[in-house]
Amino acid sequence: MSEHPSMLTLRRLHAGEAVGDEVQAHVALCPACAAKVHSFVAEQGELEQALPFERFAAGVKQRTARPVRRAVTVGLALAATLALVFAVSRSSETTTNRVKGGASVDLVVAGGGGQRQAAGEPEALAPGERVRVGLTAGVWRYAMVVSIDERGMVTPIYLENGRSLSVNGTAWLPDSLEFTGQGLERLVVVLSQSPLTLDTVSQAAKTAYDAAHGDVARMTDLELPGEQFQRTFLKP
């Protein structure tokens, strides 16, 4: 081997991954590479001083054992009364996200720091900030809003009796959403001509999640009829 192995290859060698005899032979004869591999031992030592395994394990356990979070705290009881014929005033500051069929979705973030349009991808939320969803139905007759987090967990947000809401006109959906937990969460608004079941939407969301290899920020449209709007939020 005439060239030095890459940093990643040396790290893989150090971790015991299969990198080939040629690399091992090179490191055995190359002081620079050997020193580099040796430095990884020191790096691990630094870690064990900064974050001992017990504390590390406790932190990981806390994250993996986090209960099914209420992704949103919304007044779902109001959902059953939603006819979405609205006379709710809308902020003149919002920027509308156009969806085909004359529909649009507005996402406004409000918290201690005032109010803003959610336009980032992802949109970072500060502690205590809540999200309000505004919807113009256009030609679409039904809407469902769900979210999916980094673990692939789908949370129903706006629906009625397990199916899409009947919508028409323009309105802000009731209450605001507070995302709990950490990491990314993708909000998905599905507009359709006929009501969809939560199972159908959830399955489609999981399929899209798997296709994106668990990266919710890269999820594409769900395989569902109608139109969709998606926005990713980075939870505080």
Next chain:
Amino acid sequence: MPPSALGVIDGGQRSGRAWLEELYAKYGGAVFGRCRFLLKNGHAAEDAMQDVFAKAIINERRFRGESSPLTWLLKIATHHCLNVLRGEKAAWHDQYEQAQVVRGEGHGGTEMLEARDVVQRSLKAFDLETQSAVVHYYLDEMTLEEVAALLERSVPTIRKRLRAFADQTSISLRDDVGAEP
């Protein structure tokens, strides 16, 4: 497909703690180093590292199927930390002077230190995909093809991203990216 390196690790979630301890010993230093490099904050790096390993456990099935768990972990760590930085909107690049001394890492000596320096100071000016590509190309010293495969993008796309970064910084590209045709 090469065999999974995790084939040598018994257990998984079912043997929980022992598996996690082995992951910590094998990959902890590398992941922690990546998080600390990008976040420039030891406590934030600890949090990020725990987030990354939590993802590995949650996605155990996929993680165990990876031919290189380390590569997967570094990808997740890089992506996670870059997102944290975007979320914080931290002017971390402006705090470079206060940052810890960047330690040598690589065969290029001073040249490599300079590359890390430039990467660390310049990332914020670029989009997330370019940031990820730059980190894997310059820090992990992955080839153009390897970066493209890892990020699931085409080679021309990654080449374009890396050239854009190189054009706007003083950093040079290796021969695998090459000059403009």
